[in-house]
Amino acid sequence: MSWKTYQRKGSIEAVDAFEFIRANPSVKISIADEDTKNGSPKTGDMVARNPDNHADMWLINSDYFSKHYA
Numbered sequence: 300m301s302w303k304t305y306q307r308k309g310s311i312e313a314v315d316a317f318e319f320i321r322a323n324p325s326v327k328i329s330i331a332d333e334d335t336k337n338g339s340p341k342t343g344d345m346v347a348r349n350p351d352n353h354a355d356m357w358l359i360n361s362d363y364f365s366k367h368y369a
Contacts, residue, residue, distance in 0.1 A: 309350075311368070316344035316358055329357040 320328070320340055328346055330339060343361030345368075359368075 311347045312350055313345040313347040313359065313364070313368070316340045316346045317342055319346045326356070327354075331358070334358055334360050 316328075317340060319326075334340075334344075337360070339358055339360050341361070343364075345359045345361070345364045346356055347359050349355035
């Protein structure tokens with residue numbers, strides 16, 4: 300198996316993770332184990348959702364978000 304590079308074609312919808320989680324504590328958000336180990340959710344993190352399925356939400360840590368999204 301070899302890794303390949305892919306470009307994003309579309310956009311995502313995202314909100315501030317801290318505010319979203321505080322306002323919606325019962326909503327399920329996927330958070331990678333590595334992000335949890337690094338202290339997420341934390342200030343600057345974002346919650347993204349699939350524009351085709353609003354129930355599909357995940358956390359994007361602040362460093363990754365600032366590098367890859369505008």
